[in-house]
Structures are given as C-alpha cells and as structure tokens.
Amino acid sequence: xxxxxxxxxxxxxxxxxxxxxxxxxxxxxxxxxxxxxxxxxxxxxxxxxxxxxxxxxxxxxxxxxxxxxxxxxxxxxxxxxxxxxxxxxxxxxxxxxxxxxxxxxxxxxxxxxxxxxxxxxxxxxxxxxxxxxxxxxxxxxxxxxxxxxxxxxxxxxxxxxxxxxxxxxxxxxxxxxxxxxxxxxxxxxxxxxxxxxxxxxxxxxxxxxxxxxxxxxxxxxxxxxxxxxxxxxxxxxxxxxxxxxxxxxxxxxxxxxxxxxxxxxxxxxxxxxxxxxxxxxxxxxxxxxxxxxxxxxxxxxxxxxxxxxxxxxxxxxxxxxxxxxxxxxxxxxxxxxxxxxxxxxxxxxxxxxxxxxxxxxxxxxxxxxxxxxxxxxxxxxxxxxxxxxxxxxxxxxxxxxxx
Amino acid sequence: xxxxxxxxxxxxxxxxxxxxxxxxxxxxxxxxxxxxxxxxxxxxxxxxxxxxxxxxxxxxxxxxxxxxxxxxxxxxxxxxxxxxxxxxxxxxxxxxxxxxxxxxxxxxxxxxxxxxxxxxxxx
Numbered sequence: 001x002x003x004x005x006x007x008x009x010x011x012x013x014x015x016x017x018x019x020x021x022x023x024x025x026x027x028x029x030x031x032x033x034x035x036x037x038x039x040x041x042x043x044x045x046x047x048x049x050x051x052x053x054x055x056x057x058x059x060x061x062x063x064x065x066x067x068x069x070x071x072x073x074x075x076x077x078x079x080x081x082x083x084x085x086x087x088x089x090x091x092x093x094x095x096x097x098x099x100x101x102x103x104x105x106x107x108x109x110x111x112x113x114x115x116x117x118x119x120x121x122x123x124x125x126x127x128x129x130x131x132x133x134x135x136x137x138x139x140x141x142x143x144x145x146x147x148x149x150x151x152x153x154x155x156x157x158x159x160x161x162x163x164x165x166x167x168x169x170x171x172x173x174x175x176x177x178x179x180x181x182x183x184x185x186x187x188x189x190x191x192x193x194x195x196x197x198x199x200x201x202x203x204x205x206x207x208x209x210x211x212x213x214x215x216x217x218x219x220x221x222x223x224x225x226x227x228x229x230x231x232x233x234x235x236x237x238x239x240x241x242x243x244x245x246x247x248x249x250x251x252x253x254x255x256x257x258x259x260x261x262x263x264x265x266x267x268x269x270x271x272x273x274x275x276x277x278x279x280x281x282x283x284x285x286x287x288x289x290x291x292x293x294x295x296x297x298x299x300x301x302x303x304x305x306x307x308x309x310x311x312x313x314x315x316x317x318x319x320x321x322x323x324x325x326x327x328x329x330x331x332x333x334x335x336x337x338x339x340x341x342x343x344x345x346x347x348x349x350x351x352x353x354x355x356x357x358x359x360x361x362x363x364x365x366x367x368x369x370x371x372x373x374x375x376x377x378x379x380x381x382x383x384x385x386x387x388x389x390x391x392x393x394x395x396x397x398x399x400x401x402x403x
Numbered sequence: 404x405x406x407x408x409x410x411x412x413x414x415x416x417x418x419x420x421x422x423x424x425x426x427x428x429x430x431x432x433x434x435x436x437x438x439x440x441x442x443x444x445x446x447x448x449x450x451x452x453x454x455x456x457x458x459x460x461x462x463x464x465x466x467x468x469x470x471x472x473x474x475x476x477x478x479x480x481x482x483x484x485x486x487x488x489x490x491x492x493x494x495x496x497x498x499x500x501x502x503x504x505x506x507x508x509x510x511x512x513x514x515x516x517x518x519x520x521x522x523x524x525x526x
Contacts, residue, residue: 054419061419061441122451125443 005171006401008245009233011079012343013056013072013184015048015226015330018079020347027348027355027374032329034209034224037193043202044209045188046226046331048072062139065129067103072184072229072336073136074143080180080231081144089145095176096141096150097167099160099183100133101335106191136184148176154335156388157297158256159183160230161338161396165254167234168396177239184229185336196225199264201301214359215300215325216309216370223299226331230339247401249346252286252381255279259391265303266387270311276393277315277383284381284397289319291397292379293354295345297387298325299332304387309365320369322379324348328358338386342396349379349400406519410512413448417441427513431463449515455522461489462518464510467500491521 012018015033016026026032037043053063056075066074081091103109109130112119120127129135134152141147149170153163160183167181187195196202203213203222213224240247255276261267281288294316296308312323326341327333333340348355356374363370381399386392411425418435431437437445446459460466466488474484482497489497492514500509 059419061417063419064417064444123447125447126440 003172004237005168005234005251006237006240006247007232007249008235008240008247009080010343011076012230013075014228014340015046023347024351032210036209039190042204043193044224046224047188048228065135067130069101069185070136073098074139076182076184076229077140077231080233091145092147094146095148095170095179096137096146097163097181098137099153099163099335100136101185103131104187104192104195105189108189155392156390157334157337158386158388158392158394159335161386161394162256164396165256168251168254171234171236177236179234180231181234182231182339183336185334186227187225187334188227203300211359213300215298215328216305216357216364217360218362218364220300222301223332226333228333228340229336230343249401250399252399253280253284253397256394261391264389266307268307270307273387273393274311277395280395280397286397288316291321291381291383293382294321294323295341295382295384296323296325297385298327305364309368313367322354323368323370324355325357342384345382345384352376352378406516409452410515413452417444425512429512431510432508453519462515491517
C-alpha cells in the first residue's frame with residue numbers, strides 16, 4: 001500500500017461554533033444562526049457572530065491586510081495548530097494549501113467612488129493586500145513558520161475542497177510529509193450579497209429565516225450565504241504515528257474536473273461532476289456501496305440540487321447512503337464550504353450523528369436517501385462534494401479513524 | 404490632543420502594541436519592531452490625522468546615512484548639514500543621533516513629534 005494521508009488536527013470557525021463538541025451540540029439542539037440581511041429584509045444570511053480574529057491569534061499587526069474571509073482562514077489555521085506540540089522548526093518543511101475567494105466588499109473597501117474617481121486618502125499604503133488571494137497564506141506562513149510547497153486555490157465554491165485534495169496528493173505522492181490545508185471566506189457584505197442577488201442565486205422571501213431555507217426540497221429557490229473557515233493538519237500516516245499524534249480521520253481519494261459548459265450553471269447532465277466523484281472513489285479504492293454518507297454540495301438552487309440528486313442517484317442507487325446538506329445549517333460558505341463541511345462531516349461521523357437536511361418537506365428526488373430527520377447512526381466513510389461557478393467540480397473521500 | 408498622544412494612538416493602531424510601550428524615547432524600529440511597510444502605513448495614517456502631507460523621507464529620517472556621507476564627501480560639518488536637512492530636529496537631538504548611528508536605526512517616537520510640531524508651527 002502506498003503512502004496514507006491522515007488528519008491530525010482540525011481548526012474551524014463557524015456559525016455553529018468553533019469546537020467539535022460545540023458544533024455537535026448545535027446540530028443536535030438545532031441551534032442555527034440564520035438571520036435577515038441588514039440592507040435588505042428579504043435576504044437571509046448566516047453570519048459568525050462576534051468574530052474577533054485577534055482572539056485566535058493574539059497581537060497581529062498584519063490583521064489590517066486581511067479581509068473578513070482571509071481573517072477566517074487565519075483564525076481557523078491558528079486553531080488547527082493551537083494544540084500542536086510540534087516544534088516550530090518542524091513546520092518549516094510543511095506545505096500550505098488554501099482555498100480563498102475574491103473580496104467582494106466593494107462598498108466597505110472604497111466607500112467613496114464618484115464618476116470613477118476614488119477618494120483614497122484613508123486607504124492604507126498596502127490596501128491592495130486586502131484583495132490579493134494569497135494574503136491569508138502569507139500571514140499563516142509568517143505566524144507558524146511554514147515554508148514548504150504551497151498553493152492558493154481560487155476555484156470558486158470548489159476552492160477549499162480542491163486545496164484539501166491538492167495537499168492530500170502532495171503528501172500521498174511523497175512531496176510533503178505534512179501540510180496545512182483548508183480555506184476561509186465571507187461574502188456577507190453589501191457588495192457580496194449584490195453579486196449573488198444580481199446572479200439570481202439567492203434564497204429570498206419574508207418567511208422566518210430559520211425555517212425556510214430547504215436544499216433538495218421541491219420549493220427550494222436559491223442559497224443562503226454564510227461565512228467561516230476551516231483548516232486541517234494533514235500528515236503521512238507513519239509521520240503522525242511516530243509523534244503519537246491524535247488521528248481523526250483519513251483522506252482516501254480526491255477527484256476534480258471542469259464542466260466546460262456555462263459560466264455559472266452546472267451542466268444539468270452532471271457528466272463531469274459525476275466523474276469527479278468517481279475519480280475520488282477510484283483513488284480511495286472504494287465501491288459506491290462502501291460509502292455511508294454523502295455531504296452534498298446541496299446549495300438549494302434549483303439547478304444544483306437537481307443535477308446533484310441525479311448524480312448521486314446514478315452512482316449510489318444500489319446502496320443509498322445518507323445524503324446531508326450542511327448548507328442548510330451554516331449557509332453557503334463559497335470558497336470555504338468544502339473545508340468547513342469536511343470538518344463538520346468528520347465530527348458527525350465521529351459523533352455517530354447524521355444531521356437532517358433542515359426544513360426539507362418534499363424531497364425533489366425519491367431515489368436518494370436524503371436525511372429528512374436527524375438520526376444517530378454509524379458512518380465510517382463519506383464523500384464530500386463541491387460544485388462551483390464556472391463548472392468547477394471536486395469530491396473528497398474521507399474515513400473516520402478507528403484505533 | 405498634543406502631537407505625542409495623537410502619534411501614540413496611530414502607532415498603537417498600526418503596530419498593534421500596548422500604550423505603555425510607547426514613550427518619547429522609544430525607538431520605532433529597534434524597540435517596536437516597525438518594518439518598512441509599517442512606516443508606509445504610519446505615514447498614510449499621520450497624513451489623515453494631521454491633514455498634512457507627510458514626507459516619508461523626512462519624518463522617518465530615511466536619508467540620515469546618505470546625508471552624513473554626503474557631508475563627509477564635501478567636507479561639511481555633519482551636524483550643521485543635518486540641521487539644514489532636518490530643520491525640525493533640535494541641535495541636541497542631532498548630536499545624539501550622530502553619536503548613536505553605529506547602534507542601529509535611531510528613529511525615536513519623539514522625532515515624529517518634532518516633525519509634526521515643526522510642520523504645525525505658526526509661520
């Protein structure tokens with residue numbers, strides 16, 4: 001058997017909490033953070049309340065260069081490495097793979113633009129760093145002394161799952177023994193919301209924000225944006241064992257494709273999305289029947305959920321694993337969704353808990369096993385799926401670690 | 404608010420340091436670890452706070468070493484040459500600066516205060 005890649009630490013900042021017990025407790029008690037957007041009563045969002053980056057990092061003068069999404073990346077990375085007893089020098093060989101999104105907070109960043117002229121007097125000298133996609137990585141590298149192979153991946157909503165996949169491959173293929181991988185994002189600014197409103201991708205309405213967002217329901221009408229971040233410490237198995245690291249799970253396979261179809265809509269046939277999932281299963285040497293749980297992309301847009309339900313049905317109809325949509329709990333975290341949902345999926349597997357697709361009443365597909373109610377159940381292996389704008393498809397196969 | 408306190412607030416914000424770390428005699432680079440990008444940000448903030456165009460090269464004594472070399476080259480007395488280039492620095496301070504050039508970056512918080520007070524003086 002080749003080199004195996006295990007997860008030895010998880011750092012997460014989410015609207016459900018920042019620790020494994022807190023998140024499981026929120027899932028079991030149904031505590032969610034959906035609320036109305038202050039600039040538009042019909043828009044719902046799922047923010048992380050009272051986020052304070054320096055509570056995670058301590059003093060950090062470069063915080064001024066981090067947009068909110070980048071701040072979630074740095075905070076999650078700090079949590080992932082908080083309990084690590086590895087000496088600082090050891091991280092110098094580690095890799096760093098981050099999935100990040102664009103800073104769409106145009107109103108907050110340049111509040112005064114008139115006829116093309118920008119009032120820039122209040123701008124910082126290095127204001128542009130707030131827009132560069134690798135600023136979070138640069139700060140993480142500086143904070144923790146990480147100097148190895150790295151990449152900042154900006155593949156829309158597939159970005160952070162691809163960051164995990166790339167880190168996994170680098171370790172599996174022997175380029176690295178250890179890597180930090182994940183992502184952070186926030187689009188809950190006026191500019192970010194406007195972007196998705198214009199694209200007609202958002203769930204909107206006057207109903208109770210906690211009770212209306214229902215991915216995979218026949219009445220679904222768009223997604224609710226959220227925010228947050230997650231980072232994982234990934235290691236080659238023997239490297240982790242040698243230092244007696246706690247092992248949470250294993251990454252077993254990764255698949256990644258592009259639709260080559262439309263700028264935002266997924267290919268309704270899901271041909272290349274399906275291939276991404278099958279490639280991940282192949283790399284994991286797993287049959288569809290060996291998968292217990294699917295953490296779907298499950299955005300709640302009419303097009304994604306129909307394409308994805310059909311795709312899941314085609315691959316998994318013989319075994320019908322549970323299908324969950326964590327976006328129904330935390331909203332759509334854009335570039336960060338893959339990493340954050342992988343973290344929560346892993347916690348659910350470890351906690352033997354399958355969270356319901358919230359608010360799901362009439363499933364749009366009868367042939368897949370959507371979790372209509374939360375249940376206590378064993379799940380040893382899962383597929384996490386991300387499908388982003390631009391036809392970006394990725395899938396990751398993970399397993400719970402059993403000692 | 405006097406110039407020192409206003410400058411102190413800007414430094415706290417930019418360098419993310421405690422208030423009690425900042426005294427007139429504190430070295431910006433040696434004590435507070437200011438890097439070149441921090442000085443850039445300080446200049447931008449001081450511009451905004453004092454509504455004056457801050458000349459980076461002057462307020463941060465950036466050309467101190469080339470100036471002393473210039474003076475040497477043309478045979479001028481260094482302190483007189485620096486007094487001409489940095490009219491906001493008192494003679495005593497120029498003497499100190501020349502005396503400690505070998506010990507690392509000499510820039511102190513009080514130099515920023517002198518610059519701002521000089522720029523604000525009634526003409």
